[in-house]
Amino acid sequence: MGSPQRHAVGAAAEFLEGAIVPRTVSGVDVILIRRLGQIQCYLDQCSHQPIKLSEFGEITAGRLVCHAHGGTFDLDSKGRVVCDPPVDALTSVECAEVSGQVFVIV
Numbered sequence: 261m262g263s264p265q266r267h268a269v270g271a272a273a274e275f276l277e278g279a280i281v282p283r284t285v286s287g288v289d290v291i292l293i294r295r296l297g298q299i300q301c302y303l304d305q306c307s308h309q310p311i312k313l314s315e316f317g318e319i320t321a322g323r324l325v326c327h328a329h330g331g332t333f334d335l336d337s338k339g340r341v342v343c344d345p346p347v348d349a350l351t352s353v354e355c356a357e358v359s360g361q362v363f364v365i366v
């Protein structure tokens with residue numbers, strides 16, 4: 261496996277507070293979320309079952325709710341579970357916002 265690379269995924273303005281923005285980067289499906297101005301990135305898969313959060317997820321009050329079974333993740337603590345049935349946190353993916361561009365590192 262090669263070392264992680266930085267991939268541009270769009271202009272910062274494309275990533276709005278409260279939106280779940282899906283991208284595929286080097287074959288990896290991810291979602292990007294802006295929370296309190298900061299960009300966050302996670303795998304586009306619920307930690308409960310292989311369900312796409314870009315399809316079943318919704319952001320409300322700083323939390324990402326997976327409507328497949330109601331699992332809820334806290335976006336202020338890297339996707340920690342705050343409502344089961346999921347047990348594990350979301351899988352974080354490294355990302356950065358630099359000079360008006362958003363990058364995902366995979």
Ligand code: FES
Binds near residue numbers: 308311326
């Ligand atoms: S697949 Fe997300 S809560 Fe079950």
